[in-house]
Amino acid sequence: MKIKIRQEKQSDFNEVFDLIKKAFITEKYKEPEEQLLVERLRKSNAFIPELSLVAEVENKIVGHILLTKLKIKNGQEEFGSLALAPVSVIPEYQGNGIGGQLIKNAHKIAIELGYESVVLLGHENYYPRFGYKQADTFRIELPFDVPKENCMAIELVHGGLKNVSGTVEYPKEFND
Numbered sequence: 001m002k003i004k005i006r007q008e009k010q011s012d013f014n015e016v017f018d019l020i021k022k023a024f025i026t027e028k029y030k031e032p033e034e035q036l037l038v039e040r041l042r043k044s045n046a047f048i049p050e051l052s053l054v055a056e057v058e059n060k061i062v063g064h065i066l067l068t069k070l071k072i073k074n075g076q077e078e079f080g081s082l083a084l085a086p087v088s089v090i091p092e093y094q095g096n097g098i099g100g101q102l103i104k105n106a107h108k109i110a111i112e113l114g115y116e117s118v119v120l121l122g123h124e125n126y127y128p129r130f131g132y133k134q135a136d137t138f139r140i141e142l143p144f145d146v147p148k149e150n151c152m153a154i155e156l157v158h159g160g161l162k163n164v165s166g167t168v169e170y171p172k173e174f175n176d
């Protein structure tokens, strides 16, 4: 399967909306909201256009990933990082490495843009293969009451979280 990863364009927004909705319709997420989160984030200060990527197969958009700016706060100290949320692949195309390619490409671009780490809330069996570790190993906490194995972070560059610790503050659009 030939997969092309590229930056999302404005003309993709409707197709991306539909694909995120489809990806998240499961038993667990009966009324998915993730496509609405992406719409809010695109209009926010946290948005980085280069880090909203789509995956195409035969000119059809089948996957999407978004990384947005967040802060890690520790008292008076504040560190910049990125939130990975969400990543979505249409059910018929899942299991072909598309999610993995989206994540790896997003990491590469984030490094080029000067970012040093990414934080996410996700499946503990999926993200470690890309280098994610439990966030508390970096002394980072997420502001949610969720199992700690689902709170993960990655150093995009060596020592990217060495002098960073604290609680993640997501852009307010995550709470709307």
Ligand SMILES: CC(C)(COP(=O)(O)OP(=O)(O)OC[C@H]1O[C@@H](n2cnc3c(N)ncnc32)[C@H](O)[C@@H]1OP(=O)(O)O)[C@@H](O)C(=O)NCCC(=O)NCCS
Pocket (backbone or CB within 6 Å): 023, 024, 085, 086, 087, 088, 089, 090, 093, 094, 095, 096, 097, 098, 099, 100, 101, 122, 123, 125, 126
């Ligand atoms: C998670 C998701 C983006 C992965 O995309 P993908 O293209 O299917 O992933 P890849 O082909 O790169 O990797 C497939 C692997 O991921 C695993 N995987 C996929 N979804 C998973 C999940 N929800 N939990 C744990 N592992 C999962 C598969 O079991 C497979 O593992 P294997 O390689 O050991 O067999 C996709 O399944 C999806 O859109 N899911 C619904 C939306 C979602 O839950 N997004 C993540 C939350 S932000």
